[in-house]
Amino acid sequence: MNILVFGGVGQLGQCLKKVADTRGIEGLIYLDEIQGNILDKELLKGLFEQYQPKYAINCAAYTAVDKAEDEIDLSRLINKTGAENVAKACAQFNTTLIHISTDFVFEGNLAKALNEEDIAEPINVYGLTKLEGEQGISQITSQYFTLRTSWLYSEFANNFVKTMLRLGKERDELGVIIDQVGSPTYAVDLAGCILEIITSKSDAYGLYHYSNEGVTSWYDFAKAIFELSDYSVRVKPLKTSEYPTKATRPTYSVMDKSKIKSSLGIQIPYWRDSLTVCIKELKS
Numbered sequence: 053m054n055i056l057v058f059g060g061v062g063q064l065g066q067c068l069k070k071v072a073d074t075r076g077i078e079g080l081i082y083l084d085e086i087q088g089n090i091l092d093k094e095l096l097k098g099l100f101e102q103y104q105p106k107y108a109i110n111c112a113a114y115t116a117v118d119k120a121e122d123e124i125d126l127s128r129l130i131n132k133t134g135a136e137n138v139a140k141a142c143a144q145f146n147t148t149l150i151h152i153s154t155d156f157v158f159e160g161n162l163a164k165a166l167n168e169e170d171i172a173e174p175i176n177v178y179g180l181t182k183l184e185g186e187q188g189i190s191q192i193t194s195q196y197f198t199l200r201t202s203w204l205y206s207e208f209a210n211n212f213v214k215t216m217l218r219l220g221k222e223r224d225e226l227g228v229i230i231d232q233v234g235s236p237t238y239a240v241d242l243a244g245c246i247l248e249i250i251t252s253k254s255d256a257y258g259l260y261h262y263s264n265e266g267v268t269s270w271y272d273f274a275k276a277i278f279e280l281s282d283y284s285v286r287v288k289p290l291k292t293s294e295y296p297t298k299a300t301r302p303t304y305s306v307m308d309k310s311k312i313k314s315s316l317g318i319q320i321p322y323w324r325d326s327l328t329v330c331i332k333e334l335k336s
């Protein structure tokens with residue numbers, strides 16, 4: 053069984069490789085942005101003809117949240133048009149699409165865990181273009197799983213955990229935002245979830261929320277990163293207004309994961325337990 057992985061050398065792509073190799077799952081083809089450029093329809097057609105994939109996993113995305121504010125066209129091209137291109141190829145070749153989206157589709161102004169039925173009202177360009185991608189896919193094929201996730205980190209590529217550890221080596225004190233709350237997600241856990249969906253051969257297609265269990269702020273997350281890594285960095289709590297960024301981020305972006313647990317039987321680890329695993333991997 054062939055499985056095409058677009059964005060196969062990004063953070064989630066590398067986590068998929070790690071988990072698939074550990075579990076002995078074969079057939080995944082990891083494509084970088086040249087081998088599997090989701091903007092090149094002819095290239096996609098050739099790949100689908102060659103591999104006749106049962107699944108395509110779309111991890112390819114424009115993920116630079118602040119930069120997206122100045123690069124709306126490029127962000128939309130990759131997150132909307134690119135996702136739609138993959139969906140069209142999937143529809144043509146009877147391939148199931150597994151697509152990844154984000155908690156940043158929500159405004160995040162309510163202290164409530166949001167489910168898949170809640171209205172998405174993005175407050176930044178990245179979130180808007182990811183929502184457009186989700187919507188485009190659902191109009192092209194019914195054979196898709198879109199998984200919204202949040203605050204991804206891992207031992208691979210760039211992410212908040214690795215940024216904190218890098219800055220923690222350079223500075224004695226760091227200021228980190230305390231009034232933005234969400235659920236960190238170990239990308240290795242998300243990769244495991246994706247592979248469970250594939251191996252279960254589920255046809256319960258649709259939109260799902262997946263993050264690690266529990267809720268925290270970026271500040272508390274940073275504190276936990278340093279505690280578990282035995283770094284003696286002082287972390288200063290900042291209000292959002294004290295750490296200006298180009299893109300506005302949701303204040304409360306916690307997702308309700310009941311649907312993925314009940315419909316697909318996915319078990320989800322608690323964020324701090326998974327962070328402990330990741331920090332151990334980074335130390336080893």
Ligand SMILES: NC(=O)C1=CN([C@@H]2O[C@H](COP(=O)(O)OP(=O)(O)OC[C@H]3O[C@@H](n4cnc5c(N)ncnc54)[C@H](OP(=O)(O)O)[C@@H]3O)[C@@H](O)[C@H]2O)C=CC1
Pocket residue numbers: 058059060061062063064065084085086088089090091110111112113114115130134152153154155182201202203204205209210
């Ligand atoms: N990171 C996070 O915190 C979160 C991510 N997500 C979503 O999860 C998914 C995976 O994210 P993550 O692995 O962290 O992101 P990464 O940025 O690590 O990986 C995305 C990959 O897509 C590649 N890419 C960009 N443009 C194209 C293109 N035209 N064709 C093919 N590949 C392309 C990038 O290549 P290059 O680097 O060369 O541009 C990169 O390798 C994305 O859909 C993202 O929106 C959701 C919530 C949180």
Ligand SMILES: Cc1cn([C@H]2C[C@H](O)[C@@H](COP(=O)(O)OP(=O)(O)O[C@H]3O[C@@H](C)C(=O)[C@@H](O)[C@H]3O)O2)c(=O)[nH]c1=O
Pocket residue numbers: 115116117154155156201202203204211212215219226227228229232270290295297301
């Ligand atoms: C580096 C740094 C960041 N921050 C804040 C800024 C921001 O509010 C928060 C996280 O910053 P980052 O830029 O690392 O993360 P950011 O790019 O906002 O992360 C988001 O990425 C996209 C792709 C998603 O889909 C989201 O789920 C989410 O993970 O931490 C500090 O307060 N202090 C710091 O030293």
